[in-house]
Amino acid sequence: MTAHQIAAINRTSLCKIVVIGAGFAGLAAVRALRDSNADITLVDRNNHHLFQPFLFQVATAILEPAEIATPIRSLLQEMHNVRVEMREAKRIDLSRRLVVMNEGDDLAYDILVVATGVQTSYFGHEAEWAPHALGLKSLGDAVTARNRLLKAFERAELEPDPWKQARDMTVVVVGGGPTGVAITGTISEFTRRTLASDFRNIDLSEARIVLVQSGPRLLPAFSERHSAYAARALEGQGVEVRLGVPVIHVDAAGVIVGDERIAAATVLWCTGVEGVPLAGTIGTHVNPDGKVAVLDDFSVPGHPECFVVGDAAHVMGPDGRAMPGLASVAQDQGKYVGRLIAARIANTTHPKPYASFTPSKLATISRNVGVAEFCGRSITGFPAWLSWGLLHLRTLSGGGHARLSILANWARLLTTYRRSGRLIVEPSELTNGRGGRAPAVGETPDDTATATPEVAVSCK
Structure with a gap:
């Protein structure tokens, strides 16, 4: 045997x-x-x-x-x-x-x-909205979002029509929680600082970045002071912050926020699970x-x-x-x-009853700006951003090599604004996190029906 x-x-x-x-x-x-x-x-x-x-x-x-x-x-x-x-x-x-x-x-x-x-969650509008508003729950989602953002700017570089060019240079982020705030601030910095010198026919300092939050303030789990701080920090980077207005429709041309249509080539959905x-x-x-x-x-x-x-x-x-x-x-x-x-x-003594705890609250806004509430302390700016980074690095499962690689990328970003991964790569496994590839601007969901992903990438 x-x-x-x-x-x-x-x-x-x-x-x-x-x-x-x-x-x-x-x-x-x-x-x-x-x-x-x-x-x-x-x-x-x-x-x-x-x-x-x-x-x-x-x-x-x-x-x-x-x-x-x-x-x-x-x-x-x-x-x-x-x-x-x-x-x-x-x-x-x-x-x-x-x-x-x-x-x-x-x-x-x-x-x-x-x-x-x-x-x-798209609150009952999965079929209509999910193909156009990318969630951020998987590696496939993240790479697809990066591809869509970079491809929109590439189209804008070649677009003679001013209206279409402006649409390609507009990004709408839906959701003012930690993820929405973080990606909005980072996209603003990415376009205005990192990519600004890469293009010749467009001025990415004029890119329009809009953050939409249906509630009355950003970061609702944080104190009102930190919510206001986050809004000021984003507005200082040129972000349009829309509070207290819901998104009522999303399609291939953009979004309708309240009674306003915003034409946008890139829409990111960072609210609702x-x-x-x-x-x-x-x-x-x-x-x-x-x-x-x-x-x-x-x-x-x-x-x-x-x-x-x-x-x-x-x-x-x-x-x-x-x-x-x-x-x-x-x-x-x-x-x-x-x-x-x-x-x-x-068959031994069971652990004591589970005791819920109040977790630390940390959020990053841009490359060196954040807010944090933990251990009775409340901090903002670079110390909060550093606390956010160190806490998450400690939780990372990838080992010492991954931590060193991430620290090197952060150090480069802090000193030069340069980023390594500005590549448009579209393998067949990229999905929108709900079972299908998200179509590009001008492409209908039906156009992707025959694209069978090799691997359905999602996260838990």
Whole structure:
């Protein structure tokens, strides 16, 4: 009998744990089970773990995709009780303790951890708006956004019609949260500082950058003082900040904001998330936003063997509001559930009840400007930007090489405004994060119907 056959027989007597999603929460849960007597299967439709907080820097040519994504297998190669499967789960059957897969054998489990994250929500307008307003949830989204931005400026360089030229030089960002603020400030800086000398027939200092926020202020999770600071900082960079006005329509020609049409070649959607369809198959405990209402130990009511963690879970914080979708929150929840499962398998004392915490609030606005609220402190400017960068670098899973590479890119940006990734690359796997390639300006969604992506890139 071979060693593989013996290992297979031994695994049949172990507790079978299936973890769906290799994001922050899923990886934290798996790592917490390192020394457990369990047979763990980690399922993800991608082969990489993605550091989502840096996606906007890929979209604006500061970083390259490989700097913020790490192969899952390399992160877990020392955990011999873990198998990684690059597959997509279709449905969860709680009654039969079975994960139904899109292809291949279904996965039976003793314990299930659902860490599927969230996807971009267009508030019921997915079919009409998603092809034209790019979300920012995957590597494919980020590279597509970069391509669309750069191609628009290339078209403007050759366009004799002043109206079309102005449209190609207009960018609209929808959503005034941390991602929307960060990418707006970075795009403004990118166009006016980095690209300004690259073109001869257009003046990119005249590029129009518009940030639309339906609420009364930017960064609503922060203090009003920091919201006002962010608005002033963006306006100082030439950004048009529109507050208190909703987007009521998006198409290939631009957006309608309130009663105004803004012609724009590039529209980025940085507002609204919802649970992924897989989480919705859990049943009656799914909220209208697609997130799963869980008990204090993150288990699904009536099913102590099924846990939901990270962005996919609806969890209330100490302030009475839903916990934000932050890496630190997801990691903390995943680690807790992993320890809880390990204790259950070992029949030892369970961890103390989970205690929600108030996470630090940090946001970047441009290359050396940010806001931060943590440990009772409130800071702005370069110190806040530096705190944001160091905190996120510490969370990055890519190891020392990735951190050094990112630091080198940041140092170059701070001193020269230069960026390395100003390339237009359009491999067939680039998608809009909801299953299809986003069409370019002037191209209808039907034109992309026959373009079959080789790999559907998304994130958890």
